[in-house]
Amino acid sequence: MKPSPFTYRRATSVADAIVLLAVAPDETAAIAGGQSLGPLLNLRMTTAGTLIDLAAISELRESRDLGDAVFIGAGVTHAEIEDGKVPDPSHGFMRRAAAKIAYRAIRCHGTIGGSVAMADPAADWPCILLALNATARIAGPQGERRLAMDDLLVAAYETNLAAGEIILGFEIPKLDDTARAASSKINRKTGAFADSLAVAVRQGARSRVTLGAASIRARILPQTSAALAQGESLEALRPLVASDVAALLAAPDPYLQNLHATNVMRTLAEVLGA
Amino acid sequence: MLEAGPELDAFRQSPYPALANGKVRYVGQAIAACVAPTRAQAEDLAEQVGVDCSELPAVVDAVQAMAPDSARLFDTWPDNAFIIRTIGAGDQEAMKQAPVRLRRQFRMNRQATVSLETRGCVAYWDQRLDELLVYLSTQGGHVMRLGLAQALGLPENQIRVIAPDVGGGFGGKNRLLPEEIAVCAIALKRNHPVRWIEDRREHLLASVHCRDHHYDLTISAERDGTIIGIEGDVHIDAGAYALWPTGSFMEASMAAGNLPGPYRVRGLNVNTWTVATNKAPMGPYRGVARPGACFAIERLVDELALHLGMEPYDLRKLNLVSRAEMPYTTVSGMKLDTGDYHDALDTAARMIDRPAIRKQQRERRPGELRIGVGFAIYTEQSGHGVVEWSKRKSRVVPGYEAANVRMLPDGSVNVHVGTQNHGQGHETSFAQIAAHELGIDPALVKIRYGDTATTPFGFGTFASRSIVFAGGAVATTSRKLAQKIKAIGAHLLQADPSSVEIRDGHVVAGSASVPFRDIARAANIRQELLPVGMEPTLEASGTYEPGDSAGVFSYGTHAVVVSVDEDSGVVKILDYAVAEDCGTMINPMIVDGQVQGGIAQGIGTGLFEEIPFNADGQPLATTFADYIMPCATEVPTVRIAHSVTPALVTEYGVKGVGEGGAIAPPAALANAVADAFRDCKASFNETPLTPRRVWEAAQRARREAGALT
Amino acid sequence: MTKIRMTLNGAPVVREVEDRTSLADFLREECGLTATHLGCEHGACGACSVDVDGLLTRACLKFAVQCDGRTVTTLEGLNQDRVTEALRDAFHRAHALQCGFCTPGMLVTARDLLLRNPQPSEAEIRDALAGNICRCTGYAGIVHAIALAADELIRHPRSL
Numbered sequence A: 001m002k003p004s005p006f007t008y009r010r011a012t013s014v015a016d017a018i019v020l021l022a023v024a025p026d027e028t029a030a031i032a033g034g035q036s037l038g039p040l041l042n043l044r045m046t047t048a049g050t051l052i053d054l055a056a057i058s059e060l061r062e063s064r065d066l067g068d069a070v071f072i073g074a075g076v077t078h079a080e081i082e083d084g085k086v087p088d089p090s091h092g093f094m095r096r097a098a099a100k101i102a103y104r105a106i107r108c109h110g111t112i113g114g115s116v117a118m119a120d121p122a123a124d125w126p127c128i129l130l131a132l133n134a135t136a137r138i139a140g141p142q143g144e145r146r147l148a149m150d151d152l153l154v155a156a157y158e159t160n161l162a163a164g165e166i167i168l169g170f171e172i173p174k175l176d177d178t179a180r181a182a183s184s185k186i187n188r189k190t191g192a193f194a195d196s197l198a199v200a201v202r203q204g205a206r207s208r209v210t211l212g213a214a215s216i217r218a219r220i221l222p223q224t225s226a227a228l229a230q231g232e233s234l235e236a237l238r239p240l241v242a243s244d245v246a247a248l249l250a251a252p253d254p255y256l257q258n259l260h261a262t263n264v265m266r267t268l269a270e271v272l273g274a
Numbered sequence B: 001m002l003e004a005g006p007e008l009d010a011f012r013q014s015p016y017p018a019l020a021n022g023k024v025r026y027v028g029q030a031i032a033a034c035v036a037p038t039r040a041q042a043e044d045l046a047e048q049v050g051v052d053c054s055e056l057p058a059v060v061d062a063v064q065a066m067a068p069d070s071a072r073l074f075d076t077w078p079d080n081a082f083i084i085r086t087i088g089a090g091d092q093e094a095m096k097q098a099p100v101r102l103r104r105q106f107r108m109n110r111q112a113t114v115s116l117e118t119r120g121c122v123a124y125w126d127q128r129l130d131e132l133l134v135y136l137s138t139q140g141g142h143v144m145r146l147g148l149a150q151a152l153g154l155p156e157n158q159i160r161v162i163a164p165d166v167g168g169g170f171g172g173k174n175r176l177l178p179e180e181i182a183v184c185a186i187a188l189k190r191n192h193p194v195r196w197i198e199d200r201r202e203h204l205l206a207s208v209h210c211r212d213h214h215y216d217l218t219i220s221a222e223r224d225g226t227i228i229g230i231e232g233d234v235h236i237d238a239g240a241y242a243l244w245p246t247g248s249f250m251e252a253s254m255a256a257g258n259l260p261g262p263y264r265v266r267g268l269n270v271n272t273w274t275v276a277t278n279k280a281p282m283g284p285y286r287g288v289a290r291p292g293a294c295f296a297i298e299r300l301v302d303e304l305a306l307h308l309g310m311e312p313y314d315l316r317k318l319n320l321v322s323r324a325e326m327p328y329t330t331v332s333g334m335k336l337d338t339g340d341y342h343d344a345l346d347t348a349a350r351m352i353d354r355p356a357i358r359k360q361q362r363e364r365r366p367g368e369l370r371i372g373v374g375f376a377i378y379t380e381q382s383g384h385g386v387v388e389w390s391k392r393k394s395r396v397v398p399g400y401e402a403a404n405v406r407m408l409p410d411g412s413v414n415v416h417v418g419t420q421n422h423g424q425g426h427e428t429s430f431a432q433i434a435a436h437e438l439g440i441d442p443a444l445v446k447i448r449y450g451d452t453a454t455t456p457f458g459f460g461t462f463a464s465r466s467i468v469f470a471g472g473a474v475a476t477t478s479r480k481l482a483q484k485i486k487a488i489g490a491h492l493l494q495a496d497p498s499s500v501e502i503r504d505g506h507v508v509a510g511s512a513s514v515p516f517r518d519i520a521r522a523a524n525i526r527q528e529l530l531p532v533g534m535e536p537t538l539e540a541s542g543t544y545e546p547g548d549s550a551g552v553f554s555y556g557t558h559a560v561v562v563s564v565d566e567d568s569g570v571v572k573i574l575d576y577a578v579a580e581d582c583g584t585m586i587n588p589m590i591v592d593g594q595v596q597g598g599i600a601q602g603i604g605t606g607l608f609e610e611i612p613f614n615a616d617g618q619p620l621a622t623t624f625a626d627y628i629m630p631c632a633t634e635v636p637t638v639r640i641a642h643s644v645t646p647a648l649v650t651e652y653g654v655k656g657v658g659e660g661g662a663i664a665p666p667a668a669l670a671n672a673v674a675d676a677f678r679d680c681k682a683s684f685n686e687t688p689l690t691p692r693r694v695w696e697a698a699q700r701a702r703r704e705a706g707a708l709t
Numbered sequence C: 001m002t003k004i005r006m007t008l009n010g011a012p013v014v015r016e017v018e019d020r021t022s023l024a025d026f027l028r029e030e031c032g033l034t035a036t037h038l039g040c041e042h043g044a045c046g047a048c049s050v051d052v053d054g055l056l057t058r059a060c061l062k063f064a065v066q067c068d069g070r071t072v073t074t075l076e077g078l079n080q081d082r083v084t085e086a087l088r089d090a091f092h093r094a095h096a097l098q099c100g101f102c103t104p105g106m107l108v109t110a111r112d113l114l115l116r117n118p119q120p121s122e123a124e125i126r127d128a129l130a131g132n133i134c135r136c137t138g139y140a141g142i143v144h145a146i147a148l149a150a151d152e153l154i155r156h157p158r159s160l
């Protein structure tokens, strides 16, 4: 279980990384924490002629308070979020959620940007950032652009990032004082990827409910989100959840239908204080 | 090619080449070997190896594999069975006439053994000694040397196998596998060492696979719950080849033979099929066959209780063999030697507080997690020797162990044994035994194993046998040496040899004493001080076999409380208690460690570990992302109560304890989950109890209950 | 091949490595530091745990080149470490190992926990070990040992 040969380059700045990635975009991969790419390379499930290490780029490690939002750099690790080392737009919700990702050793290196770029359908951050209505800031040879999470995620292990582009970080709107956010993860064992990951954010018209591990990517549950925004009761939400979940499943499956619906209902119960 | 499996004509041969030729029979079978300076470079080479293969139909289900129209693995075989046998005994008529007959099917799915250290092998030809030096991660170097010598065509005295520290085995390192033969064969052609360290994917793909039992059984009983007999079919999915030496033949006979469990069962009639499929070959794994048999009988007992409206506890009490009946020969011919099975059940029931759980269940409000309590009783045969293994037609009959005990001139002691510690604490318990017999501090004793050049021939560590056999050999041999020490001591003290005794590293006669150090010095380097005619040196060798080689039986009751989330099907263990009896305990801490560790593996079998295959024979769990291993968050600390009924035929009355922990958990867990769903009579008969299986079984039961009302 | 420099167990090390060499293989094969074990090579078992710049790290998921300029500490480098010393002693007392293959990773992981949380609850200990597989012990001894070591370190803090 050893990777194919590759050449390693350490990028010193975003500009440097973009130049390095542009040399042979199809044979070059960025590496951040390496906690997803490492296993894939070791198993030879992926190969790269050149690896561009983003870990030393200080710009990607920065976070700041933007007033009505918080910017978190793509290179910020799960552990740094868990430990409260970066500003928190979510009343502690992101900290709690970060602590439930994998294991401490993985969290010490795995990054929020790497997690989103990896786009594992069962990963935590894509689903959470989607629920928080985050916007990704992206840099590439053509300059910078911004993309809402919903537009960034495409399918399993697939995003709208063009070859040679990197994520700089995420602008995450701050939750209202009265907002409530919760997530519920059902997995086979502590630290394993989710079998079902439900996230609910309740803040009036901006309420949003998302679901991961149910289909090819994390998704907003449209009817559920709208009804939550309108202040519907838990019982009123139940059929909408069922219908939203059914729409996500690739094929009807009573077990998965029930699993995901139950999981979503749990987060809803929590944010509704029921 | 090595012949493997039992020496029975009825057992069909499945020649297993080190590298596939002609036919590739399972995903993961080695086809070619690539040699390079580093593993990474060898993998680069492997990527360039192309294989011209045409696809054949896959055989992936052991039951369907016996259908007349099934594709066949071996062209020369009439069907896919390695062997077909019927084990029948006792009162056949009573079973047929029984007022209660209950039929159930059970499946214990395929898994891997997963020692945390994978297998590994380094071999090179030592030009000076003119021998092949093999570093092997194995449970028994001497037996592996035997196999290697045959496979390579070398005399045994030109192969030296060293197994230094072995990072776990659990059965998986007790077979000679093709990679090991290939590495040695390549080393014979090279003038440098050749190394292969299995990686985790290789381990999950192609190392020893295990379990994979299918049962279709009918239990018959009187209306009051008295068990009459067990009939039915057992299919063992043994994979594509028999592994050297014994193959997986014992799985079927042990599964059938253990079906009566600890109960008074009057009749047994079980047809067994050991079936070849397109999967990795099956080998032994902690508990060998008994986790499946225990799962089947203990689930049947609970199902029977449910059917009769009885408490499973009461049904067990009614049928358990009692202390007064010991020794009790089961209908399958196993002689349960000593113990009090009722006491183990009562103790476990008390520890788990059955009434409190029943109360909790009654008071449970809708929406809360379901709670269930489950019991399972196991027996663990250990210390079985010549009689038992030759009955099984084993190619190698591990009927004894040897020890060599030496006291060096300074009074320190080396003990060489032929078993192989790989986590069982032999350094500690054997040193305790030698020190006890020699009357010295255990710190003075060093236990040595794992090198065919320095240790006496032995069979290695498996089948809960080391404490009985090697412990016994260390005891009897040390005792022999103690006699000589006494004789020399008496001579030095000018006392009558029959009047001296050993105390605390001295030979004592009345108020006079001489330290061992002086005796050892005399024996080894100052022979003029020895009695006339006495041979110098302090060294004793000997072999040991227990008085009765049919084996001694450890036993115990596992009791577990689980919560079940009926929406997700997730099972959590809330409490786990064990009442066990493994005879005399040499080191209680090691016993507890074996029980707790075995239970963790049993929890793996019961709830998490599985290698499923798709219809094409592709294994679907080849990394730890898909193969779920229980960790500290999934395995509770088990409360353990011991009682001690010494064995009658072993040194000190010891019995083996290595496997018992792993036998009962799948049964106890499934019984607990079923107990949680008693109201709808759901049946949980397939391991691991994944959330999906639990949820679907509960749904099915609800549907059926609904259809009835 | 790339030339890297790191502080390894307190001493400077300069080596040429193939870029694809993992930190674990670098430690084991190039530096002869075999306490770092490999149980899976895909981040799931914890046997390869080491400390890189104070961060708990799976040495199978870092390439040695990524550790250029960093401080790497393996179990061999923790011989004088007070927390590790207490853990070792407690592992011995509580029968926290059988085959010992998981032990270095367990010690490095437990040390990281105790440095962050000197008085962990049993649940916190178990959670910290959730990514470390032990096939032998069933974890009871390990969990107990870490609690013992924590107690010992609280009761006898080293005087500065």
Ligand SMILES: Cc1cc2nc3c(=O)[nH]c(=O)nc-3n(C[C@H](O)[C@H](O)[C@H](O)COP(=O)(O)OP(=O)(O)OC[C@H]3O[C@@H](n4cnc5c(N)ncnc54)[C@H](O)[C@@H]3O)c2cc1C
Binding pocket: A029, A030, A031, A032, A033, A034, A035, A036, A037, A038, A039, A054, A074, A075, A100, A101, A102, A103, A106, A109, A110, A111, A112, A113, A114, A115, A116, A117, A118, A122, A123, A124, A125, A161, A165, A166, A167, A168, A191, A192, A193, A194, C042, C043, C044
């Ligand atoms: C045993 C184990 C368990 C895990 N469990 C979970 C879990 O429960 N939940 C979960 O969410 N995750 C889990 N993970 C994954 C972990 O969270 C990873 O850290 C994360 O998915 C990837 O982050 P990284 O920084 O390590 O990315 P890397 O592995 O370095 O890279 C991943 C991908 O993202 C790309 N990339 C990285 N950074 C950028 C960037 N700034 N811009 C553009 N592309 C970039 C890389 O090119 C690569 O394709 C687990 C991992 C392991 C090994």
Ligand code: FES
Binding pocket: C037, C038, C039, C040, C041, C042, C043, C044, C045, C046, C047, C048, C049, C058, C059, C060, C061
């Ligand atoms: S070897 Fe690194 S986590 Fe298993």
Ligand code: FES
Binding pocket: B116, B167, B168, B423, C096, C097, C098, C099, C100, C101, C102, C103, C133, C134, C135, C136, C137
């Ligand atoms: S002691 Fe063997 S893996 Fe932990």
